Amino acid sequence: MDRLSKDFLLGKLKGEAEKPLEEASSLPPGIYTSEEILNLEQRQIFAKGWLCPGLAADIPKPGDYLTYSIAEQPVFVMRCTDGEIRTFSNVCRHRMMQLLEGRGSCKQVVCPYHAWTYNREGQLIGAPDMKRSKGFDKKDIKLPEIRTEIWHGWIYITLNDDALLLEQSLSELDKLVSRYKMAGYIPVAQQNHVWDTNWKLLTENFMEGYHLPVAHRNTVGAWFPTEATIFPDETFETFTYQTFEKTGDAVYGRAHDDNQVLEGKWRHTSVMPSVFPCHMYVLAPDHFWYLSLRPRGVGQVDIRFGLALAPEVMAALDDKDKFIEETLDFFDIVNSEDRTVVEGIYRGAKGPLTEPGRLCWLEREVHDFMRYLSQALNG
Template sequence: MDTKTTLDLLADRAATPLDQAMSSPPSLYTDPAILDMEIKSIFEKEWHCPGLAADIPEPGDYVTFSIGEQQVFSMRQKDGSIRTFSNICRHRMMQLLEGRGNTKVVVCPYHAWTYSQDGSLRGAPYMDRSETFDRKKFCLPEIRTEIWNGWIYITLNADAPSTAELLAPINDLVAQFRMDRYVPCETQDHVWQTNWKLLTENFMEGYHLPVAHRATVGQWIGLDDTIFPPDVNPHFTWQTFTKDETAIYGRAAEACDYLEGKWRYTTIMPTVFPAHMYVLAPDHVWYLSLRPRGVGEVHVRFGVALAPERLDAFPNKQAALKDLITFFDHVNEEDRFVVEGIFTGAQGALAQAGPLSWLEREIHDFQKYLAGKLCSPQNATARVAAE
C-alpha cells in the first residue's frame, strides 16, 4: 500500500466513531516513509521522558537519551535543577556520555575536551596555538527540560507549550499518588524488534491483560471496572482499573495515609503522546519510554519505582526488590512476545486491520493523535515527497 493511501486510511479510521472503530492498516507500521514523517512531525516536536527526576538525585548524576538522531543527556546541577544538553562534542562531534552515571566534568573520550556540568567548555588541550579559538563560544547546546510530577520531560521544540499546560487536565489525577516521592528501583534499556506504535498501542489497552499477562498482572484485574477519560485530548490518554485483594502489586501499603476508598486499589495508566506510558498505582509506578530505531526496531527504556511506605514495609528489602524485578521482567517478556509477533504479522500479504473493542478506546485516541500530526494540511508536502 502506498504512503498516501495509508495516511488516507489513518485519517478515515480516526474520523470513524468509536463503536465502529478499526485498527490501523498494516503499512502504518511498516512503511519507512511514515517513520521519516513521524521523526520530523512528532518526535522532533513533542516532549519525551528520559526517566524520573529521582533517577539522578545528586549533582553530576546524568542519564543519556535521544530524540530522533539527536543524542542528549540530562544532568542534575549544583543548584538542584536538571538541565539537558546535546551529547555531542563541539570539537569533532564525538558522543560524550554513555548510559547513566555521575561525573564532575564531562570529558570527551576522543581528545579530552572537557565541559562543566552546565555545558560550558572548560578545557581544550593543545588549542593554545589556534589564534582565534575562544572556548566560551563552544558550550554544549541546551534543550528544554521540565519536571512534571516527578518525571523529566525534554523537547527539541523551543515553541512547544509547557508540560504543565499540556498535562494540566490529568494533573490532579496523577498528583494524588505523590509519585515524586517514589523510589527508583530499576531501569533497563532494550531494543525490541517491532514498530514503536505497536508497543505504544499494546501498553495503552487493557484488553490483552487477562490473556497475554495471565501468568502475571492479568489475574488481578477486573476489566469491567475500566474507566476512560470523558473527552479525547490531543496530548495524552488514560484509563483506570482496579486490582483485587490477591494482587501482589497495585494496592496501597498500610502506612499510606493519603489515598482513600477506591483509590487505594486503583491504577491509572496514562500515555503521554507519543511514547511515554506508565502504570501508576498506590504502591508503585512502572513505565516505558520509546524511541524508534527504524520501522521494525524500538529502543525501550523501562523503569520501576516504589512508594517509600511500600519499600519500608518489606521485611527483607533486597529479596523483595529481586522478586519485583523478576516479576516485571516477566511482564515485559509477555509484552515483547506479542508486539514482536504483531510486527511479523503486519508484514504478511494477508494481514489486515480488524475491529476494535470498547476496551481499545485509547488506540482510537492514538489514531486521532497520529492523524492530527501526519495527515494535517501542513504535512501535505511531506506526503507528496514521501510517495
C-alpha cells in the first residue's frame, strides 16, 4: 500500500496506539506530511476540540480583546461591557472582512472595510448609507457567538456544541493543578511565532522529557533529573501530563519563600499538562509558560507562547522589567533549541527512507497523544 495513503497512515496510527508503550513505535512519517491527514485533523480535531487562545488575565478590562482562529474560522475573544468573556466570529456580516487583528482594546468593533460597527456584545449598531437597502435593520444582525469557558484562568473556546463541559472533561486534571492557584499568576508576555514543522511534531516534542538533557543541556535540561519524572497510572481521553522535580540549583521552577499555597515536594515540583489537542503548559511553583498551536498548512505551525509569574514572585521583584527581559531571553534560547529539533524532524519526515523508531518510557505522553489522535481520526 502507498505509504502516504490516508488508509495506510490511519491504520498504522491505530496499530501503534493500541500497542502497550513498551512495544510501540513512533508514527509513520507520512502522518506529518500528508495534506489529507491535515484536512481530516481540521475537521475532526480543531473544529471539535477545546482550543486555548490565552488567559482571562490577558484581557482584564471591558473592551480588551485578543484574536485567534478555530480551524478556518477567525474569532475574537472580548471582555464585554458586563465583564464576561465572550468569543465571536471575527468576520464582518457585510462582506466578510476580518474585523480585528492581534490584541488590543476598543469601545466598539469597527470594520476596516466600510465601517459597519458592532458593540462589544457583537450586535451591529452602525452601518453607513444603508437607508436604501430595503428591510435592512441593524437589530437583526449580530456576530455569531462561540462557546467559551474559563478554566483556572485559561480561556477555552470550541465550535462544538456537543463538547463536554471542561469541569467534566478536565476534572481529574483539576485535582492535580488546583493546588498551584494558577488563575492568580500574572501574565508578562504573549508572543506569536511560525515554525516550519508539522504541528504534531511540536506537540510531541513538548510532551517528552527524553530530549531535555540532550537538546536543552545548556538550559532547562541542566536541572532535570529524568528519573524523577512521574506519569499517572491511568490514561485520560482529553489530556495527559507528567510531573517532574527541579533540583536545588535550578534558577526557575522552585517556590518563592513567600509562596503560601504549596507544601512539601510540591514546592519544587512542576506539572506539565497537555490538554488535547494543542494546549500545553509547564506549571511550576513560581511561573508557568505555555504553547497553543494551530496548523498553518502541513509544514508550518502557528505558535502562541505565553509566560506568567506567580504573584509572590512578581511582588518581590525590585526591577520587574529587567527580570522579565532576562526570563524571556532564557525562554528564547529554550524555544530556539526546540525549533532546531522540530524543524529538523520535519525535514526527516519527508525522506523516502525514513521509518518509525521505538519509543522510550519517557515518551509516555507521546503514546497517549497517539491514542487521542487515533480516537479522533479513526473514530
